Amino acid sequence: MAKSEAFEVECPCCGATLKIDPKVKAILSHKEKPVPKSLEDISAGVEKLKGAEQRREEAFQKSFQQMKSSKDVLAAKFDELLKKAKEDDPSKPPPKPLGFD
Numbered sequence: 001m002a003k004s005e006a007f008e009v010e011c012p013c014c015g016a017t018l019k020i021d022p023k024v025k026a027i028l029s030h031k032e033k034p035v036p037k038s039l040e041d042i043s044a045g046v047e048k049l050k051g052a053e054q055r056r057e058e059a060f061q062k063s064f065q066q067m068k069s070s071k072d073v074l075a076a077k078f079d080e081l082l083k084k085a086k087e088d089d090p091s092k093p094p095p096k097p098l099g100f101d
Contacts, residue, residue: 006021006028015033
């Protein structure tokens with residue numbers, strides 16, 4: 001009995017390579033034909049990269065401004081909490097965590 005070997009066929013429609021086993025009557029593997037990148041794809045990618053650079057710069061500037069203003073924000077919060085602490089009666093015991101008296 002002759003041993004049947006798998007063979008490869010190129011699809012006339014899409015150019016893909018099919019590996020077929022005649023014994024089991026099935027396609028064993030399918031390899032698509034590589035599609036070269038078109039000029040439109042490359043120019044769209046370049047435009048996307050240009051936009052990404054601007055978005056990174058905007059995000060950096062926003063973060064930089066937040067870091068610059070964080071000192072002022074922390075100082076304002078501290079002043080508010082200090083004012084609240086001075087208004088509280090120091091002789092009064094702190095509240096119990098569960099609210100039991």
